[in-house]
Amino acid sequence: MLYTCTLNPSIDYIIHVEDFVEGGLNRGKNTSYYPGGKGINVSRVLKRLEVANTALGFLGDFTGDFIKNKLHNESIKTAFIEVDGTTRINMKLKASDETEINGPGPDISAQQLEALYTQIRQLNAGDFLVAAGSIPSTVPADFYVKVATICAENGVKMVADTSSQALKEILGTSLFLVKPNHHELGELFDVTIKTTEDAITYGKQLQQQGAEHVLVSMGGSGAVYISPEACYVAKAPVGTVKNTVGAGDSMVAGFLAAYTKGKSLEDTFRYAIATGSATAFQDDLCEKKDVDALLSTIEITKK
Numbered sequence: 001m002l003y004t005c006t007l008n009p010s011i012d013y014i015i016h017v018e019d020f021v022e023g024g025l026n027r028g029k030n031t032s033y034y035p036g037g038k039g040i041n042v043s044r045v046l047k048r049l050e051v052a053n054t055a056l057g058f059l060g061d062f063t064g065d066f067i068k069n070k071l072h073n074e075s076i077k078t079a080f081i082e083v084d085g086t087t088r089i090n091m092k093l094k095a096s097d098e099t100e101i102n103g104p105g106p107d108i109s110a111q112q113l114e115a116l117y118t119q120i121r122q123l124n125a126g127d128f129l130v131a132a133g134s135i136p137s138t139v140p141a142d143f144y145v146k147v148a149t150i151c152a153e154n155g156v157k158m159v160a161d162t163s164s165q166a167l168k169e170i171l172g173t174s175l176f177l178v179k180p181n182h183h184e185l186g187e188l189f190d191v192t193i194k195t196t197e198d199a200i201t202y203g204k205q206l207q208q209q210g211a212e213h214v215l216v217s218m219g220g221s222g223a224v225y226i227s228p229e230a231c232y233v234a235k236a237p238v239g240t241v242k243n244t245v246g247a248g249d250s251m252v253a254g255f256l257a258a259y260t261k262g263k264s265l266e267d268t269f270r271y272a273i274a275t276g277s278a279t280a281f282q283d284d285l286c287e288k289k290d291v292d293a294l295l296s297t298i299e300i301t302k303k
């Protein structure tokens, strides 16, 4: 079974503003509301790629209900723990640049956190757990370390997509997949990643520290994949970019969908890139047909 865990879900409120003026009254043109948060994005894309999964994490109040209802409408199983505060609304402002304002999220009590650890302890060997996104300020900073330890003890394959600080802390435990973008990878080693060669060099160091599969995403420049067997590089397909929010999460979902369906590692990488880019070319997250349409355009080089 596949599970995702989002400690701090969000409604992503996307608003397009022409000629944005800081400090002035701006009138938005089109607006959309999507269930968001990194793990939830992974759940939604996995479902669209026909992979059943269950979304875990914390939700509260009317914004939490919105997210739960949307996920149920998409036939995604959920086992969220209810909290007293209000799940956040993250604003994604589309003007000449993309600006994001992510809220802090509701408080999580020690009992609510313990309830989540109990759920994670109940996962079985061979299950996958995608733990993704920021840690709310009321959750101890060692959350990912604890989850990685529980997963390692129980044979659960953990996928981590989080900040470079949280990633730094879990290195050394056995992880199935990590997917930093090139900025996060650079922060981890206090360097600037400029080229695919740099990404391979530092991605290999992540692998030596316990991550079986390492994907380094590089936005419109594509990605690098350090597999247990070889390194692969791919350019991103060319298209009209509409919304890159969730492109990285989609890449993780694409990787897991292909991997769990038994594709070769090279084809798994191809599917991951296609899924990330298919989302970048849509307003919402991609559908399977969008991914399939891009597959033949992706060239992979083995390094």
Ligand SMILES: Nc1ncnc2c1ncn2[C@@H]1O[C@H](COP(=O)(O)OP(=O)(O)OP(=O)(O)O)[C@@H](O)[C@H]1O
Pocket (backbone or CB within 6 Å): 180, 181, 182, 217, 218, 219, 220, 221, 222, 223, 236, 237, 238, 239, 241, 244, 245, 246, 247, 248, 249, 250, 251, 272, 273, 274, 275, 276, 277, 280
């Ligand atoms: N401008 C783009 N054009 C084509 N593909 C893109 C573009 N931006 C992102 N992608 C695709 O999505 C993948 C992941 O993108 P990116 O490196 O931006 O992830 P990220 O920083 O984790 O994103 P996020 O946190 O918003 O989910 C890329 O490897 C690429 O396949």
Ligand SMILES: O=P(O)(O)OC[C@@]1(O)O[C@H](CO)[C@@H](O)[C@@H]1O
Pocket (backbone or CB within 6 Å): 008, 010, 012, 035, 036, 037, 038, 041, 090, 100, 102, 132, 133, 134, 135, 245, 246, 247, 248, 249
């Ligand atoms: O504040 P965090 O948890 O770091 O990131 C949250 C978020 O920006 O990440 C997703 C895109 O990856 C969005 O759906 C969501 O708004």
